[in-house]
Amino acid sequence: MTAHTHTGTPTRSTGSLAAGIEARAATGALAGAGNKMDAKGVKVFYGAKQALKGIDLEIPDRQVTALIGPSGCGKSTFLRCLNRMNDTIGIARVEGLITLDGQDIYDREIDPVQLRARVGMVFQKPNPFPKSIYDNIAYGPRIHGLASGRDEMDEIVAKSLQRAGLWNEVKDRLKEPGTGLSGGQQQRLCIARAVAVSPEVILMDEPCSALDPIATAHVEELIDELRENYTIVIVTHNMQQAARVSQRTAFFHLGDMVEVGDTEDIFTNPRDERTQGYITGRYG
Numbered sequence: 001m002t003a004h005t006h007t008g009t010p011t012r013s014t015g016s017l018a019a020g021i022e023a024r025a026a027t028g029a030l031a032g033a034g035n036k037m038d039a040k041g042v043k044v045f046y047g048a049k050q051a052l053k054g055i056d057l058e059i060p061d062r063q064v065t066a067l068i069g070p071s072g073c074g075k076s077t078f079l080r081c082l083n084r085m086n087d088t089i090g091i092a093r094v095e096g097l098i099t100l101d102g103q104d105i106y107d108r109e110i111d112p113v114q115l116r117a118r119v120g121m122v123f124q125k126p127n128p129f130p131k132s133i134y135d136n137i138a139y140g141p142r143i144h145g146l147a148s149g150r151d152e153m154d155e156i157v158a159k160s161l162q163r164a165g166l167w168n169e170v171k172d173r174l175k176e177p178g179t180g181l182s183g184g185q186q187q188r189l190c191i192a193r194a195v196a197v198s199p200e201v202i203l204m205d206e207p208c209s210a211l212d213p214i215a216t217a218h219v220e221e222l223i224d225e226l227r228e229n230y231t232i233v234i235v236t237h238n239m240q241q242a243a244r245v246s247q248r249t250a251f252f253h254l255g256d257m258v259e260v261g262d263t264e265d266i267f268t269n270p271r272d273e274r275t276q277g278y279i280t281g282r283y284g
């Protein structure tokens with residue numbers, strides 16, 4: 001089965017994360033230049049069952065790429081390949097090539113923990129740690145040794161919360177538990193936590209499915225702001241959301257990537273009848 005393709009690097013800071021965030025913002029002019037990640041012939045098996053049949057997909061730098069398609073078609077499986085989260089599933093086996101800035105992320109030299117700092121993830125259900133708001137954010141930078149002292153850590157926490165649009169709501173209650181926030185605030189806390197380790201790519205697996213419409217709108221606005229500095233890949237069942245937040249959309253069907261292109265083209269002029277059927281609600 002062939003896929004239709006419609007047609008469209010920041011340096012990682014090893015020192016101060018706050019400086020890294022600033023540097024990333026300063027190089028915003030590079031937005032959209034080239035592909036951040038590239039998948040070629042990606043197959044995934046869960047035991048004997050094949051979930052992905054050979055996916056080719058380019059992930060452009062500092063754009064939002066939406067993965068859509070009917071339940072069980074392999075969107076989350078593909079997303080998890082991008083930061084090797086499938087490594088944590090014993091029966092999962094991944095074949096093919098996935099690169100980040102041209103480097104094979106499945107290379108033996110690559111440490112998956114370091115990779116996941118560069119390619120962060122936000123899950124469907126907000127999952128703050130049972131810790132204070134401050135410590136939720138500081139956890140990753142502590143593990144990765146990104147702050148040399150308390151002042152620097154305070155700065156990272158503040159900048160990450162600002163980036164996630166949560167600072168004003170929580171700046172006076174940083175010692176309170178993250179679990180005490182509303183669902184929408186918790187999800188923005190999780191986005192701040194992902195941002196705190198200065199990732200280059202943020203993967204989002206249905207990040208709004210547990211949120212009400214107001215919280216959803218908030219997170220969608222945030223995604224739009226984040227793409228200035230980060231490459232984002234989002235799995236969503238909500239086609240309006242894909243149309244609102246993404247610049248590129250890839251349609252998955254039964255383990256294949258059927259069609260990818262500019263979001264507007266995919267929604268107004270899908271080439272494959274399976275894509276057309278899905279976006280017009282004939283199935284899925």
Ligand SMILES: Nc1ncnc2c1ncn2[C@@H]1O[C@H](COP(=O)(O)OP(=O)(O)OP(=O)(O)O)[C@@H](O)[C@H]1O
Pocket residue numbers: 046051069070071072073074075076077078089091
């Ligand atoms: N941990 C796992 N073990 C075994 N099979 C799995 C596992 N995770 C996913 N699968 C199977 O792989 C296929 C693709 O699942 P995946 O969750 O990637 O699809 P999806 O498109 O994200 O679905 P949904 O939209 O319902 O979340 C499905 O048949 C699913 O049952």
